[in-house]
Amino acid sequence: MSLLLNRIDDRLIHGQVVVGWGQPLALQFIVLVDNDVASSDWEQELYRMGVPPGMQVYFHTVAEMPVRLGAYVSDPRAGLLLVGHVETMQQLVAENPEITTVNLGGVHHAEGRTQRLRYVFLTPSEETALRAIQARGVEVSAQDVPSARPIPLDELLSARQTA
Amino acid sequence: MLLRCLAIQGSWNYEILGGNGIGFCVEPALRALPGGPGGEAYRKALARQCVYFNAHPYLASLAVGALARAELDQNPPERIVRFRTALCGPLGSLGDRLVWAAWLPACSLVALLLFGMGWSALGVAGAFLVLYNTGHLALRAWGLAAGWLHGMRLASALSARWLQQGPQYIGRGAALVAGIALPFASHRAIGGGPILDPVPLAVAALTPCLAMLLVRLHGKVEGWQLLFGLLALLVLYSTVLH
Amino acid sequence: MLLFVLDFLPFVLLGAVLGLDVVSFPQAMISRPIVAATLAGAFAGAPAAGLVVGVALECVALETLPFGASRYPEWGSASVVGGVIGTRGAADALLPDPGAWVIGVMAAIATAWLGGWTMVQHRRLIAYWARPRLNSLASGSMRTVVALQVFGMTSDLVRGGVLTLVALLVSWPITTWAIDAWRLGAVETRGALIIGAAAVGASAVWKVFHGFSVTRRLFVVGLAVGTMLVTFRG
Numbered sequence: 001m002s003l004l005l006n007r008i009d010d011r012l013i014h015g016q017v018v019v020g021w022g023q024p025l026a027l028q029f030i031v032l033v034d035n036d037v038a039s040s041d042w043e044q045e046l047y048r049m050g051v052p053p054g055m056q057v058y059f060h061t062v063a064e065m066p067v068r069l070g071a072y073v074s075d076p077r078a079g080l081l082l083v084g085h086v087e088t089m090q091q092l093v094a095e096n097p098e099i100t101t102v103n104l105g106g107v108h109h110a111e112g113r114t115q116r117l118r119y120v121f122l123t124p125s126e127e128t129a130l131r132a133i134q135a136r137g138v139e140v141s142a143q144d145v146p147s148a149r150p151i152p153l154d155e156l157l158s159a160r161q162t163a
Numbered sequence: 164m165l166l167r168c169l170a171i172q173g174s175w176n177y178e179i180l181g182g183n184g185i186g187f188c189v190e191p192a193l194r195a196l197p198g199g200p201g202g203e204a205y206r207k208a209l210a211r212q213c214v215y216f217n218a219h220p221y222l223a224s225l226a227v228g229a230l231a232r233a234e235l236d237q238n239p240p241e242r243i244v245r246f247r248t249a250l251c252g253p254l255g256s257l258g259d260r261l262v263w264a265a266w267l268p269a270c271s272l273v274a275l276l277l278f279g280m281g282w283s284a285l286g287v288a289g290a291f292l293v294l295y296n297t298g299h300l301a302l303r304a305w306g307l308a309a310g311w312l313h314g315m316r317l318a319s320a321l322s323a324r325w326l327q328q329g330p331q332y333i334g335r336g337a338a339l340v341a342g343i344a345l346p347f348a349s350h351r352a353i354g355g356g357p358i359l360d361p362v363p364l365a366v367a368a369l370t371p372c373l374a375m376l377l378v379r380l381h382g383k384v385e386g387w388q389l390l391f392g393l394l395a396l397l398v399l400y401s402t403v404l405h
Numbered sequence: 406m407l408l409f410v411l412d413f414l415p416f417v418l419l420g421a422v423l424g425l426d427v428v429s430f431p432q433a434m435i436s437r438p439i440v441a442a443t444l445a446g447a448f449a450g451a452p453a454a455g456l457v458v459g460v461a462l463e464c465v466a467l468e469t470l471p472f473g474a475s476r477y478p479e480w481g482s483a484s485v486v487g488g489v490i491g492t493r494g495a496a497d498a499l500l501p502d503p504g505a506w507v508i509g510v511m512a513a514i515a516t517a518w519l520g521g522w523t524m525v526q527h528r529r530l531i532a533y534w535a536r537p538r539l540n541s542l543a544s545g546s547m548r549t550v551v552a553l554q555v556f557g558m559t560s561d562l563v564r565g566g567v568l569t570l571v572a573l574l575v576s577w578p579i580t581t582w583a584i585d586a587w588r589l590g591a592v593e594t595r596g597a598l599i600i601g602a603a604a605v606g607a608s609a610v611w612k613v614f615h616g617f618s619v620t621r622r623l624f625v626v627g628l629a630v631g632t633m634l635v636t637f638r639g
Contacts, residue, residue: 022616118525118529
């Protein structure tokens with residue numbers, strides 16, 4: 001089973017992740033990699049409240065992942081790797097060759113970001129980071145929910161306010 | 164504030180999502196800040212509450228109550244901002260599980276069962292609205308009160324057993340109701356009649372087959388797309404080829 | 406033409422209000438097909454037939470629940486269109502005319518899909534309208550907060566109304582033609598439509614609830630009990 005989806009989503013654990021992907025993939029655990037959340041007990045407690053009983057959430061810093069990822073990849077349960085920032089995923093990909101696909105699920109509006117899809121806004125540096133991830137042979141596509149069409153990175157970066 | 168919560172998604176958009184709605188709902192409470200409406204504390208707090216936010220619309224009332232309390236308790240602004248950001252995901256996830264994936268389909272299925280049992284148009288539509296909105300309005304009202312009560316210790320409210328286990332129990336009940344409702348509703352919708360007639364038999368035999376096909380095609384073809392295509396073929400057959 | 410459009414006015418207003426209910430206000434689910442199509446049927450003088458149209462659409466709508474901020478079909482205005490079109494020629498009948506019912510369901514599905522697209526455009530419009538006012542929001546202006554809410558809800562109301570009108574204008578002549586040209590028997594038509602709609606509903610129930618333990622078995626047990634009861638009653 002292992003990690004079925006490696007997702008970038010700045011909302012972290014929310015409905016699209018738990019219900020939208022969680023139900024069709026029958027997810028049993030989520031690996032949330034975020035340096036801030038990994039050091040905050042009250043945030044971890046809140047995020048744990050967002051998942052159904054029986055679904056585990058594991059919190060890690062980026063630095064912990066090279067040691068931990070192998071165990072999650074070989075875990076017999078269905079799991080999802082979740083990060084909130086493009087840069088975090090870039091760091092993970094650089095240090096963990098087990099990650100071969102990246103799902104861009106939601107990066108929302110902020111100062112300096114340009115809209116690419118209705119749920120993807122990127123700064124120039126985030127676009128560069130995504131290109132760097134792709135250059136490592138990782139398949140990068142945007143897809144908010146399973147029923148939507150996955151949009152490859154090249155198409156995404158040439159798009160402006162589509163889909 | 165409860166009435167305002169009904170319009171919490173009134174300005175939902177792809178940039179700040181429901182952020183302005185949160186500000187709109189919290190605003191009456193902020194008038195009690197030192198300096199009153201229009202004062203510096205009021206304006207700063209309102210500005211903080213109008214930035215990006217996304218959660219389930221019903222459970223967002225928990226955020227409204229908790230954020231109003233956090234502002235009136237005059238917690239440090241950076242802590243309020245971080246708390247507000249951390250609320251989005253869990254409230255979205257819990258709300259989707261409890262309402263969109265459990266309560267709403269459960270109420271729809273009860274309405275289908277009532278239709279199958281021969282209830283009138285007014286009875287079916289009325290029963291659905293009363294049943295659904297009893298849960299809907301109770302959830303919004305509870306959310307606002309619990310948010311206000313717990314403030315930034317909201318996780319204890321979210322850990323309530325009924326909230327965590329509710330989707331599972333509702334889902335089990337709804338699955339049973341669905342099983343009973345579909346044959347009843349289908350039978351009435353085709354006009355009733357003896358079950359051993361060719362058409363009711365065909366419905367009983369072909370519906371599960373098509374349903375299983377749709378389950379297998381999950382992620383590839385949506386049911387509504389397939390139905391639209393099948394109906395287009397039916398129109399062609401009945402009007403041109405027949 | 407103007408009189409033709411004016412005839413649609415009650416339905417357009419209903420479509421506008423129910424379109425608003427989907428997301429903006431008050432999300433009381435009067436926009437669900439089983440309510441919305443029944444209301445539209447009642448406006449057209451055929452509430453019972455409207456309910457039957459709504460039942461078929463409700464089965465289909467079970468598949469498209471509004472998770473997260475994803476794009477989903479808009480069933481409020483669409484069900485009004487389905488209810489109006491699907492009950493044509495039904496008068497006080499308990500069941501819809503077969504041709505009208507099929508076209509009504511198709512019109513509703515198409516309108517729901519188009520409605521999902523209009524919702525995306527509407528959300529972009531609000532963002533566009535908000536952009537020059539973000540500084541005012543950042544300064545804590547209550548007037549801007551309220552203005553943004555009012556703009557969003559008003560434009561959503563207009564969106565639902567325009568969508569309903571356009572869908573009715575397009576599907577009305579098609580229904581007129583279909584009612585006249587329909588050759589397949591009423592029972593066979595209803596059977597074919599219900600096979601499709603109920604299958605979508607059943608697969609949706611399976612997909613939505615399969616993650617909970619024992620629900621699959623409960624669903625199958627329910628199906629067996631339901632089928633037996635219908636057989637016994639029939």
